[in-house]
Amino acid sequence: MAPNDSAETNGGTNGGTRGPAAGRRKAARYIVPVAVAGVAAATIGLVPALASSGDPDLPKISAQKLIEKIAASDTEQLSGTVKISTDLGIPSLGGLAESFAPGGAGGAGGKGGSSADPQERMTELASGTHTLRVAADGPDKQRVSILDDTSEYSLIHNGDQVWAYDSKSDQAYHATEDMAGKDAGRDAGKKPGNPVPEGVPTTPKALAEQVLKAAGPTTSVTADGTAQVAGRDAYKLVVKPKQSGSTIGSVVVAVDAENGVPLKFTMLPSSGGKAIVDAGFTKVDFSKPDASSFTFTPPKGTEVTEADDAKAEHKAGKGLGDLIPGADAAQLGAGGKSAGNTKIIGEGWSTIAEITTPGGTGIPSKASGDVPAEAQQFLDALGDKVTGKFGSGTVFKTRLVNALMTDDGKVYVGAVTKDALVKAANSAS
CATH class of the missing domain: 2.50.20.10 (Lipoprotein localisation LolA/LolB/LppX)
Structure with a gap:
């Protein structure tokens, strides 16, 4: 042994x-x-x-x-x-x-x-x-x-x-x-x-x-x-x-x-x-x-x-950037460097990519008529509403990668916990 x-x-x-x-x-x-x-x-x-x-x-x-x-x-x-x-x-x-x-x-x-x-x-x-x-x-x-x-x-x-x-x-x-x-x-x-x-x-x-x-x-x-x-x-x-x-x-x-x-x-x-x-x-x-x-x-x-x-x-529009504006440039912080409209926060296992979406718009809602009901149901099941110094937003959860999308159009993403994302968003405000 x-x-x-x-x-x-x-x-x-x-x-x-x-x-x-x-x-x-x-x-x-x-x-x-x-x-x-x-x-x-x-x-x-x-x-x-x-x-x-x-x-x-x-x-x-x-x-x-x-x-x-x-x-x-x-x-x-x-x-x-x-x-x-x-x-x-x-x-x-x-x-x-x-x-x-x-x-x-x-x-x-x-x-x-x-x-x-x-x-x-x-x-x-x-x-x-x-x-x-x-x-x-x-x-x-x-x-x-x-x-x-x-x-x-x-x-x-x-x-x-x-x-x-x-x-x-x-x-x-x-x-x-x-x-x-x-x-x-x-x-x-x-x-x-x-x-x-x-x-x-x-x-x-x-x-x-x-x-x-x-x-x-x-x-x-x-x-x-x-x-x-x-x-x-x-x-x-x-x-x-x-x-x-x-x-x-x-x-x-x-x-x-x-x-x-x-x-x-x-x-x-x-x-x-x-x-x-x-x-x-x-x-x-x-x-x-x-x-x-x-x-x-x-x-x-x-x-x-x-x-x-x-x-x-x-x-023609099937890249990651078509799903997450700015993510193609970010590559989730590959190499630990900032790129384009992306900023890398922290290092190592706690690295978080801060992505600013074009136009500074947050998640479209069912109320605005931009999201079909089936999509809204999915988002509601997956996300947690959070607030902080940064304002308010939604944390989308998986067991590996989590993402906080704020109402003012920023995305914080990494293999980190919800609390870590909120802390990063607060620090960046």
Whole structure:
């Protein structure tokens, strides 16, 4: 059993449509927390985290040595099955969800879009439980498939080719090197036009590196016990915020004792209860996957969307900024820097992005006639009215990311508690 050994780390989405569907799309523009939580979940999305069993007896290891083991791991070949469960505490969208689900009236499967577009489909991982089949053979070959009872969605990267295929709708998405970038699998989302959603790691190692990179003086990192994950012995690395006010209580990463590959990722809320995210391998094999795993030819009759067309569709008004004015520029404070009409408050786990909406307008209300009744019902179920030195506003809650939208048109958002948001708004007044 490894000891509790501490270490500090440093450094660290068309207009003109009429009818019910258009009403639902308009309504969804005001669902602030859904968009915010979707981004947060996408950042965690494909990273494996497993249910563990057993408690193997392994040599003692320090947190620093375990971090070094992760960094030194050169394992680039693997295949297996991943189960991922996400519980952000978001109420059911009911009729609204129909417009934005893949293939829905306002979603990727609607006119001009594709139900195979990765930018749309990967957000499925923001809620519920999903089974994934994954494979990787170096930085230029990866495959991720989301499995349903009667269908499968696959995203395949092979050299300069990126394909995505939705068997349910028989639609495919294709991008070449110019769109995907030579390092699509290695640097997902970092290059313009990359079809892989920004911030979504493509290997388990990428997640652990992302978490550890974000860790700094405000973080406690310890080696705390052992576990058995997918039949392999593993050490447990526990990452916790030192600061108060964060919605995250801890992140537990199970690291393969032999090759240093992260096998398990579990994010627990500071309020207690079930995990916010619990995803991981139920089976894993570190031998070279069969080459056929990374080849794809669209079945006869498949509707294929090219990346350039999909990119134009996103520009038509399906970005995050279309849901939260100013959020595209903010990127929720990525990198800890202010951008455009966004100001970053605090640091580390307590970082809050202050976004000033164009025109300084707050949340439209049913009384003003700007919000359909179904949207108002959703907002009322999700939000808490608050007041303070800043005036008044509404806090929209999830179990991970919370957002305070003031009546004078400012948004405060972060993985922090309601009290922390109110305090930030008061300080900024």
